[in-house]
Amino acid sequence: MELKQLLYFKEIANQKSITKAAEQIHISQPALSKSIKSLEEELGTPLIIRTNKTMDLTDAGKTVLEYTQKITSLVDEMKLTxxxxxxxxxxxxxxxxxxxxxxxxxxxxxxxxxxxxxxxxxxxxxxxxxxxxxxxxxxxxxxxxxxxxxxxxxxxxxxxVKEKMKLIVQKDHPLASYSKVNVKDLRDEEFIFYHEDFALNQIIRNHFFTIAGFEPKILFKSMQWDLMSELVAADLGVTILPESICNRLFTKDIQIIDLEPTIMWKxxxxxxxxxxxxxxxxxxxxxxxxxxx
Incomplete structure (x- = not known):
């Protein structure tokens, strides 16, 4: 077994395609397939479930990927040292x-x-x-x-960094005239919320809505703060953003409001x-x- 084979296998797993992996590592697809086939034969078990359009890892493949990530991390650490x-x-x-x-x-x-x-x-x-x-x-x-x-x-x-999270509402929203809003007053609001890939998704849920005793009504999820603010400006819901992002919002169609209890973005x-x-x-x-x- 060679490190090169494990690196090839890791790229296939990342790309979920032998063709795309071959393009990324600049070798021919037949050569890549041959290398992975040799690895499978040495380990005595299939690592990849091949289909016409995509591929998945077998249980053995998932285990090999886990160890490959540990091995490549150690190799990178050795090079750094x-x-x-x-x-x-x-x-x-x-x-x-x-x-x-x-x-x-x-x-x-x-x-x-x-x-x-x-x-x-x-x-x-x-x-x-x-x-x-x-x-x-x-x-x-x-x-x-x-x-x-x-x-x-x-x-x-x-x-x-340590700063406050702020509530963002459309300028004509009933809460727009408030200087501070309690989270419990947001029970019936529809939210423009963070995508699950963002840590703030779970942090706000766990440290804000759960304490307030309700699950937010999420209308849209986004990975872009500027889109989130524009959706609020279009009166499609409310959102919660860090203060430094609020300072960059230039639309006149929103209102930025303090929250209580205070949520800190750290x-x-x-x-x-x-x-x-x-x-x-x-x-x-x-x-x-x-x-x-």
Whole structure:
């Protein structure tokens, strides 16, 4: 069994297609199929259920994928460690960012960090917050930015942002004249809400609506804060957004209102406990903590 075979298998699982995987790793489809067939023969069991249009993993395939992710994470960690020992002036940093957070804060952070450390390459991937957390835990990203709270038995947490969540309603909504609204008064409202990939989906449900004793009526789900605000402006529902996003809303057709009880939006850089952090990663953490957002 070769590491190359496991990397090929991982790409097939990610792409859910042998054809697409072959394109991504720049080998022929027959060569890729032959490599996976050899891996299956060595393990003595099929790993992939093949159909005309797509493919799924067998139970054995899911197990192999789980171990492959652990192996590739260790290989990446080894490369980082050796690189740090041999060349302290350069580096590469894999960071996972939720789209909300990336567009709000990080263009300026990346610009300033690049000026300070021009030889460190930043590889940024945008995922929903829940997937960022999972990817940091599994070793896909060295660093991630996530919404708190998190399990600090698993992650090192470096807080960077703390601000209030606000209620957004259409300007002619009955609540628009209020300076503050209690969550219990939102029982009958229809919500423009966060997609399940966003950590805020569960955080607001668990720490807001559950305490208030009702389940929100969700009309639309979105992964884009600007679309959420536009849907509110069109009087299709209400939503809850972080204060820094509210400060970027320029439509005159909405009203921004304080909530009670107060919901805090807390962001942190996270790393997995027990995992080696590269010099580049440590420099980034030190940089963002000394130059607050």
């Amino acid at each position: 050796v690189s740090d020992l041999t060349n302290l002036s350069v580096g590469e940093l894999n960071i996972g960012l939720p789209p909300f957070i990336g567009s709000l804060f990080f263009p300026e952070v990346m610009k300033n960090f690049h000026r300070s450390y021009p030889n460190i390459k930043l590889d940024i991937t945008e995922y929903g917050g829940a997937r960022v957390v999972k990817s940091v835990e599994e070793g896909e990203f060295e660093l991630g930015v996530a919404v708190l709270p998190l399990d600090e038995r698993i992650f090192n947490v470096y807080p960077i 962001l942190a850089v996270i790393t997995r406990k027990g995992k080696y952090i590269s010099n580049a990663g440590r420099k980034f953490i030190d940089f963002i903590l000394t130059d607050p957002l």
